[in-house]
Amino acid sequence: MNKIWKKSLELALLVIVFLVVIGPMLSLFLWSVAQKWYWPSPLPQTYSLDYWAQALGLKTSLAIGAVSIVGAFSLSLMIAVATVVIAMLIAIPAGYALAKYKIPFGTILLFLFLLPNAFPQQPVFVNILQTFTRIGLSGTVPGVMLIHILVGLVYGVWITNATFRSIPPSLEEAARSVGATGFQAFYKIALPLAAPGLFSSAVFVFLTSLDEFTGTFFIGLPFINTLPLTLYSSSGYNMQFASVIALLLLIPSVVFMLLIQKVLKAEYVGGMG
Amino acid sequence: MTTVHSSSWGERKLPPYILMLFPAVAFMVVMYLWPFITSVAQSFFLSSGSDKSFTLANYVKVWELYRKDIVFTFGVTLFNTALVGVVAVVFSVYFRLRQNRVSALLSAIFKLPIFIPFVVVSQMMNSFLAPHGLLNTALAQLGLVDLQRPLQLFNFAGLSFGFAWKQIPFAVLIIHGGFQMIDNSYIEAARSIGAKLPSVIVRVLVPMNKSSIIVALVLVYSQIIGTFTLPYMLIGGKTPTTITVDIAHRVNYFRDFGVANALGVCSYILVLATAVYYLRSKVKEARQEVSR
Numbered sequence: 369m370n371k372i373w374k375k376s377l378e379l380a381l382l383v384i385v386f387l388v389v390i391g392p393m394l395s396l397f398l399w400s401v402a403q404k405w406y407w408p409s410p411l412p413q414t415y416s417l418d419y420w421a422q423a424l425g426l427k428t429s430l431a432i433g434a435v436s437i438v439g440a441f442s443l444s445l446m447i448a449v450a451t452v453v454i455a456m457l458i459a460i461p462a463g464y465a466l467a468k469y470k471i472p473f474g475t476i477l478l479f480l481f482l483l484p485n486a487f488p489q490q491p492v493f494v495n496i497l498q499t500f501t502r503i504g505l506s507g508t509v510p511g512v513m514l515i516h517i518l519v520g521l522v523y524g525v526w527i528t529n530a531t532f533r534s535i536p537p538s539l540e541e542a543a544r545s546v547g548a549t550g551f552q553a554f555y556k557i558a559l560p561l562a563a564p565g566l567f568s569s570a571v572f573v574f575l576t577s578l579d580e581f582t583g584t585f586f587i588g589l590p591f592i593n594t595l596p597l598t599l600y601s602s603s604g605y606n607m608q609f610a611s612v613i614a615l616l617l618l619i620p621s622v623v624f625m626l627l628i629q630k631v632l633k634a635e636y637v638g639g640m641g
Numbered sequence: 642m643t644t645v646h647s648s649s650w651g652e653r654k655l656p657p658y659i660l661m662l663f664p665a666v667a668f669m670v671v672m673y674l675w676p677f678i679t680s681v682a683q684s685f686f687l688s689s690g691s692d693k694s695f696t697l698a699n700y701v702k703v704w705e706l707y708r709k710d711i712v713f714t715f716g717v718t719l720f721n722t723a724l725v726g727v728v729a730v731v732f733s734v735y736f737r738l739r740q741n742r743v744s745a746l747l748s749a750i751f752k753l754p755i756f757i758p759f760v761v762v763s764q765m766m767n768s769f770l771a772p773h774g775l776l777n778t779a780l781a782q783l784g785l786v787d788l789q790r791p792l793q794l795f796n797f798a799g800l801s802f803g804f805a806w807k808q809i810p811f812a813v814l815i816i817h818g819g820f821q822m823i824d825n826s827y828i829e830a831a832r833s834i835g836a837k838l839p840s841v842i843v844r845v846l847v848p849m850n851k852s853s854i855i856v857a858l859v860l861v862y863s864q865i866i867g868t869f870t871l872p873y874m875l876i877g878g879k880t881p882t883t884i885t886v887d888i889a890h891r892v893n894y895f896r897d898f899g900v901a902n903a904l905g906v907c908s909y910i911l912v913l914a915t916a917v918y919y920l921r922s923k924v925k926e927a928r929q930e931v932s933r
Contacts, residue, residue, distance in 0.1 A: 391769060464661060469656070495902070499676070525665055614760075622757065
């Protein structure tokens with residue numbers, strides 16, 4: 369009897385936990401397909417994919433807060449791709465150097481790349497805004513890109529550094545001993561071996577850029593409307609629209625993170641968006 | 642000695658790592674370190690007017706206008722860190738000790754919130770916790786809530802729900818990883834001398850996994866202090882609100898960078914202890930890897 373009691377208690381707790389975790393996601397999904405949902409009905413009265421069609425520009429709408437998000441989506445994508453390319457071009461050599469060379473003042477350099485995770489970043493964005501306003505970069509795409517590169521670079525350097533660290537130095541030394549230059553050893557040996565880790569790092573930087581809100585909020589508004597900012601501005605007017613955008617951001621994040629999770633340390637993934 | 646050195650200096654090439662590190666380090670100094678330093682420095686100067694002398698006026702204003710919000714931020718953060726710590730340890734223990742289909746399903750579902758960005762979590766909570774949102778209507782169906790007087794959750798409670806929803810799974814990921822390192826024989830040994838489950842948890846599992854629990858709590862704590870999206874979309878300008886929301890208001894409505902920076906410094910002070918712990922443990926970790 370006691371055992372049955374315990375079992376059903378465990379099951380009840382699990383159901384509650386399940387509902388608590390799933391509930392908010394369910395709410396998002398229901399809103400995105402709700403054609404009519406009048407209070408106090410617990411579920412929408414009519415369902416349709418209209419808001420998806422409108423958001424994706426397949427259908428025009430006159431509803432308040434309804435804008436095609438195709439523009440915001442392509443802008444976000446463009447910024448994210450550019451951010452990945454630039455951030456990785458900077459991060460790969462740095463991550464490699466930190467992994468393979470004994471660098472004087474290495475601790476200070478390490479500090480530089482750890483600080484953004486130790487302290488709130490918002491005051492930094494505020495001060496970048498001041499500088500960018502002075503030099504005409506605030507409210508511009510390059511300005512927003514610089515912010516996204518800043519956010520992504522830190523993770524890029526950490527992940528590439530950990531990747532190169534995991535490659536035994538003896539392999540490159542062997543290449544050097546048969547006459548390869550330092551660059552050849554890097555290009556022919558280290559780089560192919562590191563490719564999966566570097567790819568994961570690039571995917572992660574891509575997602576941080578796609579989901580970045582706080583920095584873009586300060587530097588980009590009101591002229592640069594990325595997907596997360598469009599989500600924010602429509603959430604006050606149009607629940608359906610905001611939910612569609614939120615799901616459009618959620619899907620790539622979850623799918624890609626599940627793909628690359630093995631390569632990532634737990635602490636990287638906590639600070640996203 | 643000196644002559645050998647000075648002669649070799651002239652011929653020595655620049656080490657290759659200088660060139661490799663330069664772009665990243667230069668970028669970080671210009672785009673992070675410099676704004677970080679100015680955020681502290683600017684808090685001691687007025688952002689408008691011609692008076693450019695050292696002043697504490699910004700901090701006086703913070704004290705007059707925002708001391709409640711600072712207490713609120715600290716309260717939300719402490720409460721959630723404690724809540725996340727307790728709940729995450731319980732679930733990590735559960736996942737460690739019980740491996741069946743139900744726990745496997747649950748641990749898969751637990752992964753989702755970790756990977757969902759804060760801006761999406763904010764929108765979720767915005768719709769889920771609303772007075773007419775799914776939570777209230779579902780509870781009303783069960784007869785737990787009167788829909789004429791729905792739960793008002795765009796405050797401390799809702800913010801805590803949102804943070805807990807996102808951060809408990811994250812903490813479980815770290816803490817459970819630590820528990821998996823503990824060999825079964827320790828648990829069996831404690832059990833064999835008659836220890837009940839609670840005392841196995843408190844006396845064996847938690848002390849052996851102290852370091853990963855602390856790391857999880859440090860990360861959760863500093864992330865909550867610095868999070869802007871969730872409080873901004875959930876509470877916004879209502880009082881009391883968080884420091885991050887106040888900073889945004891100060892900048893957007895008043896262009897008052899002085900007070901915004903003073904508020905920023907307050908948030909730096911709130912995370913000072915965890916930041917020092919985090920930096921020290923990371924540097925120690927890196928040194929160990931080098932010496933290996």
